[in-house]
Amino acid sequence: MSFHDNLNTYLILALFLLMMGIYGMIRHKTFIGMLISSELVLNGAGLNFMAFNKFLAPDPAVGQIFTLFIMGIAAAEAAIAISFILAVYRKFTTGDPQGVTDLKG
Amino acid sequence: MNVLMDVLFFGFVVLTMAGALLAVRAGVLMHAVLGLAISLLGVAGLYLYLGSPFLTLMQVLIYVGAICVVLVFGIMVGYTPNEVAEKVAMGRNAFLGLLASGTAAFFLMVMVIGRTTWVPAAHRLGDFSIEHVGEGLLLTWCLAFELISVVLLIAIVGAIILARGGREEVSR
Numbered sequence: 001m002s003f004h005d006n007l008n009t010y011l012i013l014a015l016f017l018l019m020m021g022i023y024g025m026i027r028h029k030t031f032i033g034m035l036i037s038s039e040l041v042l043n044g045a046g047l048n049f050m051a052f053n054k055f056l057a058p059d060p061a062v063g064q065i066f067t068l069f070i071m072g073i074a075a076a077e078a079a080i081a082i083s084f085i086l087a088v089y090r091k092f093t094t095g096d097p098q099g100v101t102d103l104k105g
Numbered sequence: 106m107n108v109l110m111d112v113l114f115f116g117f118v119v120l121t122m123a124g125a126l127l128a129v130r131a132g133v134l135m136h137a138v139l140g141l142a143i144s145l146l147g148v149a150g151l152y153l154y155l156g157s158p159f160l161t162l163m164q165v166l167i168y169v170g171a172i173c174v175v176l177v178f179g180i181m182v183g184y185t186p187n188e189v190a191e192k193v194a195m196g197r198n199a200f201l202g203l204l205a206s207g208t209a210a211f212f213l214m215v216m217v218i219g220r221t222t223w224v225p226a227a228h229r230l231g232d233f234s235i236e237h238v239g240e241g242l243l244l245t246w247c248l249a250f251e252l253i254s255v256v257l258l259i260a261i262v263g264a265i266i267l268a269r270g271g272r273e274e275v276s277r
């Protein structure tokens with residue numbers, strides 16, 4: 001059995017993407033950096049769906065359709081998040097999450 | 106032929122992992138977007154191995170084509186060059202703690218994956234073809250499909266409203 005016919009290969013790769021995404025969310029000090037990391041997490045989820053779809057699922061169309069939905073949601077999320085970031089940048093003139101502290105006591 | 110497929114597969118895996126590392130570790134945000142695009146291209150190649158050329162095309166079109174361009178626009182419009190370079194504000198101890206806990210969690214989950222016996226479905230309905238996917242989208246998952254388009258419409262309108270509001274704030 002070669003590597004690309006093995007479910008575990010894809011699962012471990014998706015796990016790697018998830019871990020990298022979480023690490024990036026902690027490490028990046030800008031809003032857009034966090035957004036980039038969240039895209040990595042979403043991609044890991046999509047890869048998981050496709051892997052289970054190929055090897056286990058009874059209907060091979062379902063996983064593809066759900067991955068397509070994840071992509072659509074990710075596109076909407078990116079558009080909304082970018083406009084949020086732009087609005088915050090115009091109001092606070094900073095892209096630094098630590099600088100947005102209007103509600104701080 | 107088989108060897109070529111193996112080599113290509115490893116190429117895509119390396120592309121995915123290296124891109125993810127670049128996206129996370131880059132000091133300049135534009136490099137992080139480049140890393141994200143490379144990683145997404147690698148995953149697109151893996152979708153080919155998972156039996157779906159359609160999803161490969163969609164991945165390149167939506168993720169690499171649309172989302173990365175939106176991110177690049179966000180960086181170019183929103184940030185002055187001085188702020189693009191990130192501060193690495195994390196201390197050494199915090200980094201080591203994060204590394205240790207992350208590695209432990211990773212190997213724990215790898216063990217969970219290795220020990221689980223996955224049971225394939227007894228029999229399959231349909232195939233991987235794009236016709237079958239289209240039938241599913243328009244018959245079984247029709248409501249979700251239409252809701253996604255409404256969500257996208259609302260997201261676009263909301264994005265325009267949010268971005269416009271900020272501009273009026275500045276001009277006052």
